[in-house]
Amino acid sequence: MFYWRWLRNLAEGSKTTGYPFSEDPAVVSRGGSAVVHEPLAAAGPIRRAMAIRHIDGGSCNGCESELQMLSSPDYDFSRVGFSYTPSPRHADILVVTGVITQNMADIIADVFEGMPRPKRVVALGQCALSGHVFRAAPGVLGSLEGIVPVTVEIAGCPPTPGDILKGLLLAVDAAPALRKEGAV
């Protein structure tokens, strides 16, 4: 039965990193800088217990793989209040990955429209920022411009879980806390 494993895990202690609030050599940051666009105050206060809705706008599944790692015991993003939600109606943050194809543009806009306010959009990965190497492909828009207002851009191909975590925290007014810890 699986309970034994559960008890053993409890006895072994936490595997979770303290990053980005403390340095961890095992957590890779590739300098995937996070750019904050919108003045945070203007978009309304948004703080803790944030529900994230993800949409794939044409990705290679690398960003998805790293997003899944955020819920692993090694990063455990629920310790800082994040979780994934199945419905846009319950979402606070929309995370968009991939090159943004023409076919997904309206769907992304619809999902954003369905989210209650206040809300934020995170463009995740080089493809969502600029189309990356697929910019010239037919049917590829290459950015979220004109579709949804982007709050935070997280660069990287794919961005590492450490970089994603840092970027998500910036999207939820956590910049002062990160600054206090010397993380940004």
Added chain:
Amino acid sequence: MEMIWAAGQGQQWMDHILEQRRRGCRLLLLAQDPAGTVWGVGRDLGATEDAWWGIDPEGGVVRPSSAGIGEWIHQQEELAHQSVPVRWDPPEHPLRTARGKGIFRYPLGPVHADVSESLRYDLSVMGDEIVYLALRHGYKPRHIAALCAGKSVDDALVLVERMTATSSFSHQWAFAMAVEQARGQRAPEAVRVYRSVAQEMERLASHLGDLATLASSTGLPVAQMDYLHLKETILRWNFRLFHDRYLRGALIRGVLDSAADAAAGALIAVGEQARSITRELLHTPSFLDRLVGAGKIPAGTLDFVRPVGPVGRSAGLGDDVRALWDYGVYDAVSFAVPQWPNADAYSRFMVRTEEVSSSVNIIRRLLPVAPRTPPIWPAAEFSGPGRGIGVVEAPRGLLAYAVWLTSDGRQIEKLAVATPSARNWHVVPPAVANNNILQDFPIIDASFLLSVAGWDQ
């Protein structure tokens, strides 16, 4: 070996391919060369040379899927949608629908719960039972093969390694193998050892992630988290050994980091922990009850599509490219190819868990002999233009590339790809609509866990 048929001889072309298929020849891909000839490519067991069957498409070509060949459905669609389309005969693939009193259509996607790729499932249900499933893809094509045309080999490599992140290295290797064959080269043994290590690391990360998703779909978060922790351990080792968590650029790099000396022990521990999680899952009735018998692929579908990779090996089709045509150094490191006969979710789970163990064993044996100094490869000298085929066993199965190089051998004139996901997705609808109820659907889907990025290339 090359055979070519003139326009109007489509039926003879198709009869020949069907005969070869009956004989046991494996069909790799279907592609159109820069001059317009449509080529079917196959390879016999143990053969070192590919069989090329060409046809002049003027006036239409017999549609392989209508003749009973399901391996090439995706490439047929691609060829029918290019700027000068190939005209297939019959022009339409008959679409089936489910209609009747009490049938309710349940659209799901392209936006799903949790983190997943964009794909739409139209589930037709009668009460709880799923009677029909239609998949709609095409939300996210990046047209990678078309983008590669006219690019240098190095620039094209950057594109193909981004086709599917979880099998990035397999794409790099299959592409490089096709280019090397077109240039009349074969990579030296040291290079093949290095590539084999990288590919098995990729398989480990991919399979552990798939197992985590399957555990999650049955409501077992402890097993899910344990598998995810192991996946993260492998991704961190990937970064230390190859300087990228998803092995991007690893093929060009060609040399392991010096951290490799410390890796073997940690990787063996990962293998042991994975076995221990599996053991406990096999003693968890709530897990087994959901998997055994769920999502069984019907025999007719198996014969039509002949799925590859873990999906094929869990359905009595024992193909593993590593064993069929050794392209690395796999013959030197004997490894088991798991075979499970039942074609259900449980068999797919068992095949993946056994492959985790065999990948760890392969890496353990190859790490000490993998190059620590960069081999001089690719060689600067190569013979003129040509076409080449590269076939590898990616984490999800047989992955084939065909390239045509320009006369100087430096640029891609044309590129065609057959990914395992584009082929295996076609077995998912019949497997789901096979005496399963709606509540089984997430588990069946997680037991296949194919890549949408590999389908919408």
